[in-house]
Structures are given as C-alpha cells and as structure tokens.
Amino acid sequence: MSADAPAGQTAAAQVNPNGPTEETVLAVEHYTDRLFRFRITRPRSFRFRSGEFVMIGLPKEDGKPLLRAYSVASPSWDEELEFYSIKVPDGPLTSRLEKIQPGDKVLLGRKPTGTLVLDALTPGKRLYMFSTGTGFAPFASLVRDPETYERYEQVIVTHTCRDVAELTYSQNLVASLKDDPLVGEMAESKLTLYATTTRQFSGRMGRITSLIESGTLFADLGVPPLDPACDRAMMCGSMEMIQDVKALMLKAGLTEGSNAAPAEFVIEKAFAG
Incomplete structure (x- = not known):
C-alpha cells in the first residue's frame, strides 16, 4: 500500500501485482458542500470483511498514485464498492476526488484491513x-x-x-x-x-x-x-x-x-x- 507504487494501469499491474488496480466510477452523490459518496467497480479478486478500509486514490501528475485510507461503506457481499468522503478544499486527494464523475477512473488498493470487524x-x-x-x-x-x-x-x-x-x-x-x-x-x-x-x-x-x-x-x-x-x-x-x-x-x-x-x-x- 505504498504511495510510491505504480498507477493501476494494466501494464503497471503486470510489473507490480501488489500495486493498486484502476476502477471505474459508477455513481456519485453529493450531500453537502463537505460530503459525498461514490460507487466504483469491484474486482473479482477483491475480498474484504465488512467494516474494513482500503487505500483509494488518483494518479498524481508524475504518474505516481496519491492514496488515502477509506472505509468501504458497502457490505462484503456487494458486487460494487461504495465510499463516503469528506471534501477538504486544500486536501491533496479529496480536492480532486470530489470532482469525479461516472466513467472516471480511481485507484483501488489490493489489501483491505482494519479493526472495525x-x-x-x-x-x-x-x-x-x-x-x-x-x-x-x-x-x-x-x-x-x-x-x-x-x-x-x-x-x-x-x-x-x-x-x-x-x-x-x-x-x-x-x-x-x-x-x-x-x-x-x-x-x-x-x-x-x-x-x-x-x-x-x-x-x-x-x-x-x-x-x-x-x-x-x-x-x-x-x-x-x-x-x-x-x-x-x-x-x-x-x-x-x-x-x-x-x-x-x-x-x-x-x-x-x-x-x-x-x-x-x-x-x-x-x-x-
């Protein structure tokens, strides 16, 4: 889950099988000027326990991923992954993440973990x-x-x-x-x-x-x-x-x-x- 892992492109994933995967945004809903949720595709190989968190992010301009820990808001049986996020105006990630639209790509870490299980x-x-x-x-x-x-x-x-x-x-x-x-x-x-x-x-x-x-x-x-x-x-x-x-x-x-x-x-x- 290193922030220096390659972005989740297919070629990069072949080079680094532990790097993040690239997933597609399926839905976005904004609740206030500070809060929104989004749903993304779930890789078939992605397994987690309800309550765990995973690294979510976007590629930086230099091609390296910018990742932060996000609790998975969807249950372990869901075919999609849902996340609930705050918007931080100057946040390196959330200031960009809040602008995502269906069809856009986000990075998903491969190793969910956490104690809220x-x-x-x-x-x-x-x-x-x-x-x-x-x-x-x-x-x-x-x-x-x-x-x-x-x-x-x-x-x-x-x-x-x-x-x-x-x-x-x-x-x-x-x-x-x-x-x-x-x-x-x-x-x-x-x-x-x-x-x-x-x-x-x-x-x-x-x-x-x-x-x-x-x-x-x-x-x-x-x-x-x-x-x-x-x-x-x-x-x-x-x-x-x-x-x-x-x-x-x-x-x-x-x-x-x-x-x-x-x-x-x-x-x-x-x-x-």
Whole structure:
C-alpha cells in the first residue's frame, strides 16, 4: 500500500501485482458542500470483511498514485464498492476526488484491513457503533451485513454531525434497510440509528460523549448503562471523539480489542484526507 507504487494501469499491474488496480466510477452523490459518496467497480479478486478500509486514490501528475485510507461503506457481499468522503478544499486527494464523475477512473488498493470487524469483538448482546462525520462509513457496511444481526440482539448506531444535512447519508441508508431483501426484517427489529447535531438545532442535540456521561443516551434508548458483560462497541470518526469515548468505555470496565486479541470494544485510526 505504498504511495510510491505504480498507477493501476494494466501494464503497471503486470510489473507490480501488489500495486493498486484502476476502477471505474459508477455513481456519485453529493450531500453537502463537505460530503459525498461514490460507487466504483469491484474486482473479482477483491475480498474484504465488512467494516474494513482500503487505500483509494488518483494518479498524481508524475504518474505516481496519491492514496488515502477509506472505509468501504458497502457490505462484503456487494458486487460494487461504495465510499463516503469528506471534501477538504486544500486536501491533496479529496480536492480532486470530489470532482469525479461516472466513467472516471480511481485507484483501488489490493489489501483491505482494519479493526472495525465483528471478529475483533467477543460475543455480546448489544453492539454500539459510535461515529462522527464520515466515520459512519464502516458502519454503513456492517448494518447491511446479515452476520451483524446474527451475532447481536440489538444494534445501535450513533451518528453525530455539526448540521442536519450532514446526517442525510446515514438516515437515508438506515431508512432504506426496511426494504432490503437480505437484512430488512432483522434490521427493522434490531437496528436503531441515534443521530445528533452539535451546531444546527435538531430534535436531538449534543456530543455523544456528553450524552453517554449524562445517561441521556441510555434513557432515550431504554437500555441500561454500559456493561462489559453484554455490551460491545466500535468507534470511528474524529480523534477527539474516539479518545473521549474510549475513556468512557474503559471507565465502564470494557477492554479494547483487536484482530489478534478480541475484546469488548475496538477503534479505527485510519482517516481519509
């Protein structure tokens, strides 16, 4: 996954079989001036676990790829790959990536990885997925995976953004699951989206850490406070949120896990930029 690997042209791929592949953009949808999603072709050889991330990018002017880590927002069974991205005006990659159109080419790394996977958690009753901004992406993958509902009796996804419009992607996706032939029935009975804003007024406001500390989150959901015996958690988003929620998990007695040593909660440290 080196940024110095050759671009994913056919000839380059023959020279470096570990370099990125060149994929075609299938769809692009912009939600705000800061957020958009896009779908690309999926190579037959590309395998990943729901919740993992991969390197995505574009060739630089010198022909070398410019790559950043992106969580795959589509589930592992999807024939296409979906990504949810922020737009950074001066970002070396996103300032160009936000301009892609269907038919354009993007680079896809060959080695997905990450800790936001079901196997990194020990068995439990209730799964929390705490996210801010585009940190919802890996959970967009996991809530569309039947295995998530087979492992847990209750799945709670929290998504916190500054403004209401920034919640559109998560709200639309969760609402669409009721008609999903694969997970619709399970999602309807087990999945809850707990969306909050921190700047613009909405029906539910506040940083998720404050809502956990005050007990508001649990009261709103009608569930008991965090309990290491039955609660499991994943976190993805701003580093501040991750560190603060991690501290609350540890305070509640939950232990951080990994692929090598599954436990009660896991975090993701990769970011797109």
